[in-house]
Amino acid sequence: MKKTLQQLGEDALISRLIEKMPRDPDPLAGPGDDCAVVDQGKGRPLQLLKTDAMVERVHFLATAPPRKIGWKAIARVTSDFAAMGGIPDRFLVTIALPAHWPVAFVESIYRGMADCLKAFGGTLAGGETTRVPEGSAAMISIAATGLVDRNHLVLRSGGRPGDLILVTGKLGGSITGKHLTFTPRQAESRWLVQHAKPSAMMDLSDGLAKDLPRLAKASGCGFALDSNSIPKTRGCTLDQAIEDGEDFELLLTLSPKKWPQLSANWKAAFPKLSLTVIGQLTDASDKQIALTGGWDPFSK
Amino acid sequence: MKKTLQQLGEDALISRLIEKMPRDPDPLAGPGDDCAVVDQGKGRPLQLLKTDAMVERVHFLATAPPRKIGWKAIARVTSDFAAMGGIPDRFLVTIALPAHWPVAFVESIYRGMADCLKAFGGTLAGGETTRVPEGSAAMISIAATGLVDRNHLVLRSGGRPGDLILVTGKLGGSITGKHLTFTPRQAESRWLVQHAKPSAMMDLSDGLAKDLPRLAKASGCGFALDSNSIPKTRGCTLDQAIEDGEDFELLLTLSPKKWPQLSANWKAAFPKLSLTVIGQLTDASDKQIALTGGWDPFSK
Numbered sequence: 306m307k308k309t310l311q312q313l314g315e316d317a318l319i320s321r322l323i324e325k326m327p328r329d330p331d332p333l334a335g336p337g338d339d340c341a342v343v344d345q346g347k348g349r350p351l352q353l354l355k356t357d358a359m360v361e362r363v364h365f366l367a368t369a370p371p372r373k374i375g376w377k378a379i380a381r382v383t384s385d386f387a388a389m390g391g392i393p394d395r396f397l398v399t400i401a402l403p404a405h406w407p408v409a410f411v412e413s414i415y416r417g418m419a420d421c422l423k424a425f426g427g428t429l430a431g432g433e434t435t436r437v438p439e440g441s442a443a444m445i446s447i448a449a450t451g452l453v454d455r456n457h458l459v460l461r462s463g464g465r466p467g468d469l470i471l472v473t474g475k476l477g478g479s480i481t482g483k484h485l486t487f488t489p490r491q492a493e494s495r496w497l498v499q500h501a502k503p504s505a506m507m508d509l510s511d512g513l514a515k516d517l518p519r520l521a522k523a524s525g526c527g528f529a530l531d532s533n534s535i536p537k538t539r540g541c542t543l544d545q546a547i548e549d550g551e552d553f554e555l556l557l558t559l560s561p562k563k564w565p566q567l568s569a570n571w572k573a574a575f576p577k578l579s580l581t582v583i584g585q586l587t588d589a590s591d592k593q594i595a596l597t598g599g600w601d602p603f604s605k
Numbered sequence: 606m607k608k609t610l611q612q613l614g615e616d617a618l619i620s621r622l623i624e625k626m627p628r629d630p631d632p633l634a635g636p637g638d639d640c641a642v643v644d645q646g647k648g649r650p651l652q653l654l655k656t657d658a659m660v661e662r663v664h665f666l667a668t669a670p671p672r673k674i675g676w677k678a679i680a681r682v683t684s685d686f687a688a689m690g691g692i693p694d695r696f697l698v699t700i701a702l703p704a705h706w707p708v709a710f711v712e713s714i715y716r717g718m719a720d721c722l723k724a725f726g727g728t729l730a731g732g733e734t735t736r737v738p739e740g741s742a743a744m745i746s747i748a749a750t751g752l753v754d755r756n757h758l759v760l761r762s763g764g765r766p767g768d769l770i771l772v773t774g775k776l777g778g779s780i781t782g783k784h785l786t787f788t789p790r791q792a793e794s795r796w797l798v799q800h801a802k803p804s805a806m807m808d809l810s811d812g813l814a815k816d817l818p819r820l821a822k823a824s825g826c827g828f829a830l831d832s833n834s835i836p837k838t839r840g841c842t843l844d845q846a847i848e849d850g851e852d853f854e855l856l857l858t859l860s861p862k863k864w865p866q867l868s869a870n871w872k873a874a875f876p877k878l879s880l881t882v883i884g885q886l887t888d889a890s891d892k893q894i895a896l897t898g899g900w901d902p903f904s905k
Contacts, residue, residue, distance in 0.1 A: 326715060357733060363738065415625045430643070430654050437742050441740075444737070
């Protein structure tokens, strides 16, 4: 019997697909990081490239407020730029919809997109509208360019054994509402790269249980988590905090020497948002604390 | 009763959506041309931005050979870059699929994409795989950057009354097979911008009946077509040549003074591909020859 996408899983599928494709011989960051990074030449900022899709009944429901659906679509990409220390620039918006959907609903989705562009920057450069067959899920696919100063770029791969592991905000329970209204951590990312540049960073989209191993692997490290210190959204269990997806908080690593000063400065800069040490990167040879679960789009 | 997308139609929908969004105050080309054009600063080529989606049962069938589906997805975008005189650079590939699809089928799609990247240039910079609910149409969404020298850029809006209207190749009947295997007119576009730069250009994706009025309108012109001169694919009627979509030939306009020399040089450069004068741009106040039909994704 032929192997299906569900049996293979997302990460293994991506590995098998990208190995077939022509790629940059020496990319600053390619498939596998939050964004691709393109060198535009000396004296110019680096360009970030990102694409992100939202599928109805997988990432959102058509019963959700359309303006929030639009916000989320743009905010997810804005969060990916923040994850690398960058800012949004140009957006291409593709929306594929059943032909019977009301125009007013779609207009509200675009109003929500405009809300997020106005709040965090970026302009609409182009896009496409098309139809899906009746009964098919609608889909919103966002592609965007971002910009990051060369000395502000943070990859997933820069972590070193001994670095502290930190997260912004609280984790878990996003599905109860935050996933539609979250604030991309643009301001926090800008502040971090200017004040205490993280050694590695990403945004938490698939849950800590899936995303932290990705960061550690990219950095060639293992990790040890202090499960008591993981900041949980009110009402959430530890399992939910670790395994729920769509937190869109920043996950970062930092030399322990930088932490005392950073901790004090952070509280002054962002009094309403926590920044919490949850563990430490270790040697790759160390046994990792087993973290399973997290959100795979091909699993049920 | 609320107005639906089908009732409004694609062009009117796009106009209503983009007016809500923050845009560049003075773009070289924004929503409405084949690609958006971004000025990257003096001494550097312009950057082209393009996104294009293919939906199962709208743009392709899952019974089609998967390698050709992949070719088509990349070739459509490559054709859009050619339409502006540019070349492909970085690609972001998003694919949304039912979880029960065989891995081997998806791998073949990517092989087809790689075929086209190797033939016409461009590298994979990133992308995403995600799931659609069972029963939903699969979707492939391609976003890409391209490059064009500032003096080679051709927009839809540069046509002038009196310019000849030309098309490459033959029109109509793409649905019988060519739509999956077409050759993006990259070489022809490069040659044209270097030897006899068109005043306006686009690629024929929705059919001459829909696309020519778009070019004429963008140029502030009317047009007169000589229906006897329209090059028809063997076995196609005039209606099919005018109204079928997905020809992916170049539609261009040119000062009549340039035509005699160009005609001779073209035949030497591309002996197997016709370049045919099919009409002339006129004053906008002239009555346009009525062309209706063409392919609207929201109509049945």
